[in-house]
Amino acid sequence: MLSQPQPQPEATPVLEISGLTQHFGGLRAVAGFDLRLEPGELAGLIGPNGAGKTTVFNLVSGFYQPSAGSIRVSGVPTAGLKPHQVTALGVARTFQNIRLWNDMSVLDNIRVARHGRLGYGFFHAVARSRRYREREAEIDREARELLEVFHLDRHADELPKNLPYGTQRRLEIARALAAKPRLLLLDEPAAGLNSADIQELIRLVRWIHGHFQVTIWMIEHHMDVMMELCERIRVLDFGETIAEGTPDQIRSHPAVISAYLGDETI
Amino acid sequence: MFQRYSIPLLLTVAGGVLVYVAKEELVNLYILSVLMFMGVNVILATSLNLVNGYMGEFSCGHAGFMCVGAYVSSILGVLLFSGHKAFGAAWLPAELAVWGFPLLILAGGVAAALAGLLVAIPSYKTRGDYLAIITLAANYIIISLIENLDIIGGSRGFMGMKKIVNGMEETVALPWMPLWVFAFTIFCVWLLRRYLSSTFGKGVMAISQDEVAAEIMSVNTDRIKTITFMLSSGLAGVAGGLFAFIVGYVNPGSFNILKSTEVLVMVYLGGMGSLSGSILAAMLFTVLLEALRPLQIIKWVVIPLLLIIIMQFRPEGLMGNRELGDLFPRLRRFYRFK
Numbered sequence: 001m002l003s004q005p006q007p008q009p010e011a012t013p014v015l016e017i018s019g020l021t022q023h024f025g026g027l028r029a030v031a032g033f034d035l036r037l038e039p040g041e042l043a044g045l046i047g048p049n050g051a052g053k054t055t056v057f058n059l060v061s062g063f064y065q066p067s068a069g070s071i072r073v074s075g076v077p078t079a080g081l082k083p084h085q086v087t088a089l090g091v092a093r094t095f096q097n098i099r100l101w102n103d104m105s106v107l108d109n110i111r112v113a114r115h116g117r118l119g120y121g122f123f124h125a126v127a128r129s130r131r132y133r134e135r136e137a138e139i140d141r142e143a144r145e146l147l148e149v150f151h152l153d154r155h156a157d158e159l160p161k162n163l164p165y166g167t168q169r170r171l172e173i174a175r176a177l178a179a180k181p182r183l184l185l186l187d188e189p190a191a192g193l194n195s196a197d198i199q200e201l202i203r204l205v206r207w208i209h210g211h212f213q214v215t216i217w218m219i220e221h222h223m224d225v226m227m228e229l230c231e232r233i234r235v236l237d238f239g240e241t242i243a244e245g246t247p248d249q250i251r252s253h254p255a256v257i258s259a260y261l262g263d264e265t266i
Numbered sequence: 267m268f269q270r271y272s273i274p275l276l277l278t279v280a281g282g283v284l285v286y287v288a289k290e291e292l293v294n295l296y297i298l299s300v301l302m303f304m305g306v307n308v309i310l311a312t313s314l315n316l317v318n319g320y321m322g323e324f325s326c327g328h329a330g331f332m333c334v335g336a337y338v339s340s341i342l343g344v345l346l347f348s349g350h351k352a353f354g355a356a357w358l359p360a361e362l363a364v365w366g367f368p369l370l371i372l373a374g375g376v377a378a379a380l381a382g383l384l385v386a387i388p389s390y391k392t393r394g395d396y397l398a399i400i401t402l403a404a405n406y407i408i409i410s411l412i413e414n415l416d417i418i419g420g421s422r423g424f425m426g427m428k429k430i431v432n433g434m435e436e437t438v439a440l441p442w443m444p445l446w447v448f449a450f451t452i453f454c455v456w457l458l459r460r461y462l463s464s465t466f467g468k469g470v471m472a473i474s475q476d477e478v479a480a481e482i483m484s485v486n487t488d489r490i491k492t493i494t495f496m497l498s499s500g501l502a503g504v505a506g507g508l509f510a511f512i513v514g515y516v517n518p519g520s521f522n523i524l525k526s527t528e529v530l531v532m533v534y535l536g537g538m539g540s541l542s543g544s545i546l547a548a549m550l551f552t553v554l555l556e557a558l559r560p561l562q563i564i565k566w567v568v569i570p571l572l573l574i575i576i577m578q579f580r581p582e583g584l585m586g587n588r589e590l591g592d593l594f595p596r597l598r599r600f601y602r603f604k
Contacts, residue, residue: 061482087484099479101472103587111465112472116484118465122493125464126457132464139465179484 012075014039014090014183014215015060020069022055022239029055031239033069037183042209042216044230046223046250048259052239053219054096057185061093062086074182088116092181094172096188096219102161106152106171109160110143113178143178149211150174166197170204177212184208186218190225202228227251235259281448288441298444300556302512305447306505307548309454311532312541313501316458318530319538319587321494322474323389324398327405328502328529331378333521334408335503336510339374341418343511344426346370347433360433367434367442371450371507378503379496381408386495390488393477405526412518423517427510447508454501458541461497470494471539524566531573537583542590547583 013036020033030052037043045053058064060071062083071078073089081089092113101109118139124132147153150170160168169189176184189205190198202225209216220226226233227247235243235250237259243250250256284301287293310328317325347363349356358366384404389397413421434442461467469490472480481487510516528551536547558565576583585593 063478063482082486082488083481084484084486087482092484093482095479099476101475101479103475104468104471108465108468108471112468112480112485113483114465115469115486120466122461122466122497125466126460128460136465175483 013037014074016072018070020059021067022059023067029239037215037217039215042230044226044233045219046226046233047236051236053236054187057093057187061091087179090182092176092179093185094176094187094189098168098172100160100168100172105157106160107143107156109175110146110178111139113175114139116179146174146178166193181214183215188219190220190222205229277452284448285441285445288444302444302447304549304552305451306509307532307552308451308545309501309505310529311544311548312455312458313498314529315533315544316494316498318533320462320470323393325401326398326526327401329521329525330405330408331381331499331502332506334381335374335378335506336516337412338377339370339507340424340427340510340516342373343370343430348426348429350426361437363430364434364437371504374507375500375504379500382496382499386492389491405523409518409522421518423515425515428514431511443512450504450508534576534583537585539587540585540589543583543585
């Protein structure tokens with residue numbers, strides 16, 4: 001088994017992408033993507049459908065291996081790493097369509113996300129060694145604390161599939177944070193939420209950003225969410241960056257307007 | 267206090283009764299052998315449920331791993347404690363067999379666990395139907411290999427284990443086989459229960475429910491799959507070893523796809539993802555097989571028919587993803603298993 005590379009201390013950018021390119025057969029999904037995320041940033045990624053946003057996230061989380069270019073998480077190149085190794089470096093994510101483990105209790109969903117730092121293996125588990133008992137007690141305590149701060153503690157023993165949609169979204173974010181990431185990737189967290197839930201989501205993301213001191217990078221279609229939250233937004237169209245800037249700059253950027261609404265000239 | 271020790275106490279009493287009954291010959295040998303097959307079937311069904319029920323893969327080659335265990339335990343036993351015309355005299359005195367026996371069974375289990383790699387390694391990249399085909403192929407590879415190894419009897423089979431069991435009973439007058447079958451059955455269920463209730467083992471369920479999410483949420487899926495397949499096939503090997511020593515004779519033909527199907531029926535009868543379901547179903551099925559014995563060959567029409575009926579009317583099986591504790595909440599409150 002490959003030894004897990006250790007993330008380097010502070011100061012280095014949380015995420016450094018250069019020349020990232022991904023081809024699917026003849027389709028060029030992402031081309032020459034560059035990015036630097038400093039610790040504590042809250043950045044956004046937008047673009048029309050099929051622009052390659054989720055592909056970028058899949059590349060960063062190690063689910064795809066890039067055709068070209070490099071990704072560094074906390075200074076460590078992720079080329080050749082499996083997704084769970086990338087997660088152990090400090091990247092956690094949520095999915096566009098919620099992917100919880102639906103037949104496992106809410107508490108277990110959180111606990112399993114601690115797999116990267118379990119600290120014991122099969123033989124400890126079946127022997128119920130001292131290390132196993134200590135680690136399990138700690139994991140259980142941390143998981144319950146996390147559920148509590150997310151106001152999910154009263155659902156601890158329920159199955160996620162029986163929870164309302166908005167609560168499932170919140171649980172998925174909580175599960176991602178259970179992996180103790182330095183970088184949190186949110187893939188359309190507001191998809192399918194009603195306007196009240198969206199207001200709550202905005203508060204939640206802002207609170208997570210401060211409380212967990214985590215760098216957040218999010219994809220979202222709801223522009224009001226992005227305008228409220230992000231300091232910096234990147235716009236992607238057909239795999240290429242067409243604009244970058246503050247929310248106000250993006251709102252009035254001609255390339256963005258034409259990408260979303262089409263050209264004025266017919 | 268009572269909660270904590272009641273289960274070990276109950277099991278010790280049950281084991282004691284079993285040994286007493288067997289020693290005093292209060293039940294005839296036929297009933298005793300049915301009880302022993304029950305134990306073997308419990309091991310087979312629970313260990314297959316680990317893969318098919320908990321991990322959500324479809325293994326239909328379980329009998330292949332049972333075969334590896336059966337042959338390795340038997341050959342090692344004969345080699346060490348009784349001697350064989352092809353291998354020469356015994357390497358160790360026959361009196362040691364009493365102590366060596368559990369090690370023989372465990373050695374069979376270890377060998378079967380290694381054979382499990384045959385399925386575990388392809389499972390990193392393959393799943394679902396394709397992996398099912400691989401498990402089927404693994405079953406055939408193992409059977410064909412043994413059929414063509416003439417030194418251990420090829421398709422004629424291998425024997426000489428009865429002598430070892432008789433020797434053990436001469437050395438210390440106890441009904442060793444029922445005792446060990448009982449002990450290994452408990453060991454198997456205990457091992458699976460501990461594995462599956464740990465956060466580490468819950469990774470198995472995470473893989474079955476959403477493998478992509480599991481991998482991305484820090485579960486080392488390759489490692490979990492390797493351990494799970496090896497544990498499952500290793501326990502099948504233990505069951506095979508016990509089976510070989512109960513019957514006293516093994517031949518590759520008894521570990522073919524028909525045997526694998528038999529175990530599948532037990533798992534589906536009991537319910538996927540339920541250890542207590544598999545235990546109940548394995549016991550029920552063993553009794554059913556014996557009860558249907560007068561039907562002779564028609565038995566093999568009735569049993570597959572049973573599978574069709576289960577799938578039609580109760581696809582989740584007897585217990586479907588629940589344990590005894592879920593059915594009897596008071597039992598659950600009493601024990602608070604962790």
